[in-house]
Amino acid sequence: MKRRHKNFIQLAILAALSLLVILSVFFREISWPETREDRVEISVLFREWESGIWTEVRRGMEKAAADCGAELRFLTPQEANSAAEQQLLIEQELQNGADGLVVVPASPEVLENTAQIHRGVPRVAMESAPGGGSFPVVPDNPGIGKMLAEAAAEDFPGGGTALLVNPVPGSGGLWERLDAAGATLRERGISVLVCEGEQEWKERIGQADFCLLPDPALLQPMLDFCEEHQIQVPLYTVGYSKDVADGLENGQIAAAVVWSGYGEGYQAVRQAVLGKDAGPLEIPVILVRKEEMYEAENQKILFPIGN
Amino acid sequence: MFLRRMIRKAVRSYRKMGIQMMISISFTTVTVIGMMLLCGMLVLRFSNAASALQQDTGQRMIEQVNRQLDTYLRGMMQLSDTIYYRVLKNNDLAEMVPAESLELLYEENRSALVSVSVFAEDGSLVTAAPFFQLKKGVSPQNQQWFLRALDQIENQHFSTPYVQNLFDNGGEYLWVISLSRHAELTYAGEIRRGVLLIDLSFSGLEQICRNPELPGGGYFYLTDRNGEIIYHPDQQLIYAGVANGSPIDVASLKDGVHQLEVDGVPHQVMVKTVGYTGWKLVSLVPSKNLAGDVDQFRWFGVALLVFVIFLLAFVNMHLSEHISGPLRRLNQAVNALEAGQEQVEFRQDGCIEVQHLAHSIRSMVSTMRHLMDDIIEQEQNKRRLEMEVLQSQINPHFLYNTLDSVIWLTENERYEDATRMVAALGKLFRISLSRGKVVIPLKDELEHARHYCTIQSIRYKERFETRISAEPDTENLYTLKLIIQPILENAIYHGMAAMDEDGCISVHAWRDEQNLYIDVRDNGLGIPKExxxxxxxxxxxxxxxxxxxxxxxxxxxxxxxxxxxxxxxxFFSEPDEGTLVRIHLPVLDEQAAERYPREGGQR
Structure with missing residues (x-):
């Protein structure tokens, strides 16, 4: 009896080992099944999409998703820059099981509120760094504002009046740029007018010697308005859109601080997939004027290459 | 030292092993070593073959991409030659600007081209296709391609990618690679310096380099001879400052395959120079990925090896059991035989040699048993004969002496004594015979002693008296016959001969547990110590x-x-005190006495 039991155990081990041999033939398929479940799902929530400035950001995000094995869902509030709607969208995505969030917050509270409920899901903030445990992938906003202000101050050494327009009053990042710019301009003896709403800037633009836009979304409406009302106001703006390049090319933009939206989008998604603090991320920014825009290093950032 | 100790221990254990374990371990060890060597060699061979195949595939791909690039670039150079030698050289530009021919050639190659243009030495546009005028404020004469063309007039020059800044492309900012050359332009018979520029679409070059997928997650990139990136799959990330440019110093590498560390990871790097341009086409593949399939094969090999080892151990155990089982059983039977077990079975199974061995041992044991029985029988016969000889030694002497005494008594007319002696002798012999029994009742033996003493007392003229007694618990016991009489005889001859009617011989039987003692005591001279x-x-x-x-x-x-x-x-004796001879016997009842043979070996 004991002998038969022993033989049975030996045969069982043999069967298990033969199964191991068979499994090892399909080792790769078993070890790395490329199933949908293995892919990280990242939800990307812009605050608006209409201005088209996010095209390059999205391309960079898609490149990162391909490199990191992530799946992206792009979402935008129906009402541009609506914090409440964005908040709802975020909640909805988290309930649907998103593995990570990349958010261009319409308001600082959007991510801070989420952080208290969904602690385990990595959240990446673009444009503004609201804190609350989210990973910021933002350019040096005060530095950008300062660079713009210094460029304007160079063009207006005798002083003047600057109109600083924030098209997204809820965006902390844009305010950081404007605050830094305003401080620098005041230091240089330039009067500063700050406005938010569309009506306000339209009323005040005639009083200004130049205008400073911390976001390119307002660029085209403003250019159109100036052309319509034959107002000659040099613009100082930021961004990585074709409108900025065009504006520089035709002289409507006196100077722009540019950086690669492609690189910014890439780093944001990579950070979300990584899910932990990868340390300080550097997003190089440069100031470009019309005469410098075709310089080798400037065009690398200003004009996207490849498909 | 430790190893040596372990080897010794292993050798000792090996020597103590049973035949089954020895066969099993030996077979398994040899086959496992063989299998491991075989598997190792197979995996090594397969790894090398797979790596070589991957490398070969990579080399063929880089050569293919290089050929495509070379063909593409030479095609553009041929176009440049065609424009220059067939269009520009054949026309006097003062008479006619060959815009139509240029347009035709452009249209023929428009998928690869952004523009074709001819500039005078001062940078003014002579003609272009598909554009007709420069953007405002543009100064071609200051651009790099222009300067190089005029500087090195014998060559055609390929630039690195840049955004064209010559024509209004309808709001498009196009990345181009310029092919420029010095051109001799004829104006009214006068030769003037100029520059022929062909702007190649970057996307054409990008398509050639991007499409082929290198095995093992590798990629191609293209640099100029100084290592500046022309194409890279992460080119925009590099331009954005997010990724590094060329991770290796391409300019210092010769064409061929190199094993280099890139960001601390070993990579297989292949470099190929693209013909005329001097550009370097580089392929990078992580070395570990080259052996991707080998990992699977290794796992398979390990699993197969473990399976085969266990299978061999399993088969060897059973095989060795089959071989050694009969031997082990034979050994157990021999051990049982050695331990004295009488009924031992010798099974004749297993291979023919073992069967023969078992048969031989069984025959041998059988023969041995017969021999032993013979020996025992012979020994018993020998003992019986000895007994009979010993007993037969008594009778003749005693009979002779007694009869001698009867004669003597008769001659001396002591007929009463003679009668008593003859009567005692008769009873003595009747007991001596005891119907052939060797073991007789103690009382008969004592009676025998009494009759003997009667005879001897008459012979020795009553010089000693005899006392014969027995304890009550000895009444039914048995004893070997005729053992007291010889002792009495010695006591009489050696002890009583010198006595003057005060001799005394006593025979006393007593029991101590399972021992029967018969003490024969005399008060004679005693026996000297020696x-x-x-x-x-x-x-x-x-x-x-x-x-x-x-x-x-x-x-x-x-x-x-x-x-x-x-x-x-x-014997217990003191000089002049007397002698005690103690006969020590086992206690035998009638039943025990029956077991002892009669004279002649009968039971």
């Missing part, structure tokens, strides 16, 4: 004595022959 020591010593010659001539040694031997060495005679 004689006493040699009485039962077989190594010393037996002293001749008077009487029947039967030594006590014979009695002693008879007792030991029948009952074993624990029994026999003991």
């Amino acid at each position: 004689t006493l020591d040699s009485l039962l010593d077989d190594s010393k010659p037996m002293k001749k004595s008077k009487g029947s001539g039967i030594g006590v040694r014979n009695i002693h031997h008879r007792i030991q022959l029948v009952f074993g060495p624990a029994y026999g005679l003991q």
Whole structure:
């Protein structure tokens, strides 16, 4: 009896080992099944999409998703820059099981509120760094504002009046740029007018010697308005859109601080997939004027290459 | 030291192993070593072959991409030659600007081209296709391609990618690679310097480099001879400052395959120079990825090896059991035989040699048993014969002496004594015969002693008296016959001969648990010490004595022959005090006495 039991155990081990041999033939398929479940799902929530400035950001995000094995869902509030709607969208995505969030917050509270409920899901903030445990992938906003202000101050050494327009009053990042710019301009003896709403800037633009836009979304409406009302106001703006390049090319933009939206989008998604603090991320920014825009290093950032 | 100790221990254990374990371990060890060597060699061979195949594939791909690039670029150079030699050289530009020919050539190659243009030495546009005028404020004469064309007039020059800044492309900012050359332009018969520029679409070049997928997650990139990136799959990330540019110093590498560390990870790097341009086409593949399939094969090999090892161990265990089982059973049977077990079975199974061995051992054991039975029988016969000889030694002497005494008594007219002696003799012999029994009742033996003493007392003229007694618990016991009489005989001859009617011989039987003692005591002269020591010593010659001539040694031997060495005679003697001879026997009842053979070997 004991002998038969022993033989049975030996045969069982043999069967298990033969199964191991068979499994090892399909080792790769078993070890790395490329199933949908293995892919990280990242939800990307812009605050608006209409201005088209996010095209390059999205391309960079898609490149990162391909490199990191992530799946992206792009979402935008129906009402541009609506914090409440964005908040709802975020909640909805988290309930649907998103593995990570990349958010261009319409308001600082959007991510801070989420952080208290969904602690385990990595959240990446673009444009503004609201804190609350989210990973910021933002350019040096005060530095950008300062660079713009210094460029304007160079063009207006005798002083003047600057109109600083924030098209997204809820965006902390844009305010950081404007605050830094305003401080620098005041230091240089330039009067500063700050406005938010569309009506306000339209009323005040005639009083200004130049205008400073911390976001390119307002660029085209403003250019159109100036052309319509034959107002000659040099613009100082930021961004990585074709409108900025065009504006520089035709002289409507006196100077722009540019950086690669492609690189910014890439780093944001990579950070979300990584899910932990990868340390300080550097997003190089440069100031470009019309005469410098075709310089080798400037065009690398200003004009996207490849498909 | 430790290894040596372990080896010794292993050798010791090996020597102590059973045949099954020895066969099993030996076979398994040899086959496992063989399998491991075989598997190792196969994996190594497969790894090398897979790596070589991957490398070969990579090399073929880089050559293919290089050929495509070379063909593409040479095509553009041929276009440049065509424009220059067939269009520009054949026309006097003062008379006619060959815009139409240029347009035709452009249209023919428009998928690869952004523009074709000719500039005068001062940078003014001579002609272009598909554009007709420059953007405002543009200064071609300051651009790099222009300067190089005029600087090195014998060559055609390819630039690195840049955004074209010559024409209004309808709001498009196009990345181009410029092919420029010095051109001799004829104006009214006068030769003037100029520059022919062909702007190649970057996307054409990008398509050639991006499409082929290198095995193992590798990629191609293209640099100029100084290592500046022309194409890279992460080119925009590099331009954005997010990724690094060329991770290696391409300019210092010769064409061929190199094993280099890139960001601390070993990579296989292949470099190929693209013909005329001097550009370097580089392929990078992580070395570990080259052996991707080998990992799977290794796992398979390991799993197969473990399976085969266990299978071999399993088969070897059973095979060795099959071989050694009969031997082991044979060994167990022999051990049982050695331990004294009588019924031992020798199974004849297993291979023919073992069957033969078992058969031989069984035959041998059978023969041995027969021989032993023979020996035992012979030994018993020998003992019986010895007994009979010893007993037969008594009768003739005693009979002779007694009859001699009867004659003597008769001659001296002592008829009453003679009658008494003859009567005692008759009873004595009747007991002696005891119907052939060797073991007789103690009372008969004592009766026998009494009759003997009666005879001897008459012979020795009543010079001693005899007292024969037995304890009550000895009444039904048995004893070897004719053992008291020779002792009495010795006591009379050696002890009583010198006595003057005050001799006394007593025979007393008593029991102590399972021992029966018969003490024969006399008050004679006693036995000297040296004689006493040699009485039962077989190594010393037996002293001749008077009487029947039967030594006590014979009695002693008879007792030991029948009952074993624990029994026999003991002598206690003091000079001038007397002698005590103690006969030590086992307690035998009637049933036990029946087991002892009769004279002649009958039971």
